[in-house]
Each structure stands twice: as C-alpha cells, then as structure tokens.
Amino acid sequence: xxxxxxxxxxxxxxxxTSVKIECRSLDFQAxxxxxxxxxxxxxxxxMATSNxxxxxxxxxxxxxDKFLINHASLTLSTLxxxxxxxxxxxxxxxxxxxxxxQYFGPGTRLTVL
Amino acid sequence: xQSVTQLDSQVPVFEEAPVExxxxxxxxxxxxxxxxxxxxxxxxxxxxxxxxxxxxxKGINGFEAEFNKSQTSFHLRKPSVHISDTxxxxxxxxxxxxxxxxxxxxxxxxP
Numbered sequence: 001x002x003x004x005x006x007x008x009x010x011x012x013x014x015x016x017t018s019v020k021i022e023c024r025s026l027d028f029q030a031x032x033x034x035x036x037x038x039x040x041x042x043x044x045x046x047m048a049t050s051n052x053x054x055x056x057x058x059x060x061x062x063x064x065d066k067f068l069i070n071h072a073s074l075t076l077s078t079l080x081x082x083x084x085x086x087x088x089x090x091x092x093x094x095x096x097x098x099x100x101x102q103y104f105g106p107g108t109r110l111t112v113l
Numbered sequence: 114x115q116s117v118t119q120l121d122s123q124v125p126v127f128e129e130a131p132v133e134x135x136x137x138x139x140x141x142x143x144x145x146x147x148x149x150x151x152x153x154x155x156x157x158x159x160x161x162x163x164x165x166x167x168x169x170x171k172g173i174n175g176f177e178a179e180f181n182k183s184q185t186s187f188h189l190r191k192p193s194v195h196i197s198d199t200x201x202x203x204x205x206x207x208x209x210x211x212x213x214x215x216x217x218x219x220x221x222x223x224p
Binding site for chain 1: 155215
C-alpha cells in the first residue's frame with residue numbers, strides 16, 4: 001500500500017508556457033499533500049502544502065501566483081507552473097502522508113527551453 | 114524550527130564492507146526521524162523511520178538506524194553493502210507532516 005503516482009514523469013516545454021503536474025495517492029486518501037523541488041545535486045526543498053478543500057500554503061520565497069496548486073479531491077493534487085522559464089527547470093516531487101509517514105511520488109522532470 | 118545535517122556528502126565503500134551514514138538533527142521539540150533512498154531520476158523510497166519506542170530501528174534492504182537523543186543523531190548503518198545499494202540517501206525530520214531534509218549522502222559501492 002501507500003503508493004503515490006505522478007504524471008507526467010518528464011516534460012519539456014517552451015519558455016512562457018504553463019505546465020501541469022498531477023500527483024495521485026492510489027490506495028489511500030490524503031487531505032494534504034506536499035510539493036517539493038529538487039535542483040541537480042541538491043536536496044529536496046518544500047515548496048507548498050496542498051490542502052483538500054482549501055487554499056494551499058506556500059513556503060517562504062515560493063511565488064503562489066507562479067506555482068498554482070489545486071487539491072481537487074482526496075486523491076489528487078495538481079501543481080501548475082505558469083509562464084515557465086528556464087530557471088524553473090527542476091525535478092518536482094510530491095508526497096502524501098499516511099499515518100506519520102510521507103510517501104513520495106516518482107517525480108517529474110521539467111525542462112524549460 | 115528544525116534542521117538536519119548529513120555529515121558526509123559522499124561515501125565510497127567496497128562491496129560487502131560495512132557502512133555508516135551520519136545524520137544529526139536539531140529541534141526544540143520532539144520530531145519523527147526518517148531515512149529515504151533515492152535512485153537516479155526517481156522519487157524517494159522509505160528505508161526506515163523512528164517515531165517512538167525502541168531506539169534501534171530496522172528497515173528494508175538490511176539497513177538499520179539508531180536514535181540517540183543525547184547526541185541528537187540518527188545514523189544509518191548496514192553491515193555488508195551490495196552494488197545495488199549505490200544511491201543517494203536522505204535523512205529527514207518531520208514536524209506537523211512537513212519534512213526537512215539533510216543535504217544527502219551519495220553512497221557508492223565499488224566491486
């Protein structure tokens with residue numbers, strides 16, 4: 001159990017376009033999910049907490065208008081990178097908690113040209 | 114606020130040798146502690162966790178870790194490593210569901 005999926009696994013887009021990434025908990029429900037960003041050879045940095053039925057909460061320094069989060073159901077959260085630029089290229093990973101443990105999706109590699 | 118320090122950015126070892134990956138944390142309150150492993154271009158897989166109880170925690174793939182409150186450490190150990198253990202390992206603390214990660218330790222197992 002406790003499987004989290006992400007889609008797509010990788011995406012390449014042009015600068016200025018928007019990209020949507022989906023995170024799903026496959027065998028459990030999650031009222032909260034978390035979005036992380038990982039730059040090459042660096043650790044994971046928490047971007048925001050996705051809350052089902054209410055607004056997401058963002059970590060300091062993360063632009064909420066650029067990284068739109070929607071927690072549409074108890075098993076789905078989406079992250080939309082709006083007007084993407086090359087500096088947004090990164091590995092985006094979501095997690096969902098079950099009891100006291102976070103389970104991670106496989107990640108989405110975003111490359112902005 | 115909590116923080117996590119992984120003392121070694123890279124650890125090279127030979128196959129079948131023992132290994133210890135070090136992790137220290139700081140927090141003003143009780144936290145939960147985790148070790149995750151990340152293979153290239155993949156998400157994180159849970160190795161083991163300490164929530165409460167016995168300070169020696171056993172995880173998957175033969176790994177174990179010991180919680181030491183006085184030294185605020187949670188070092189990861191394996192008595193005999195395999196080539197397939199080559200990966201990056203992250204120590205993390207959790208409070209309120211939010212994880213704070215260490216910088217990661219790249220374990221490279223050589224034949």
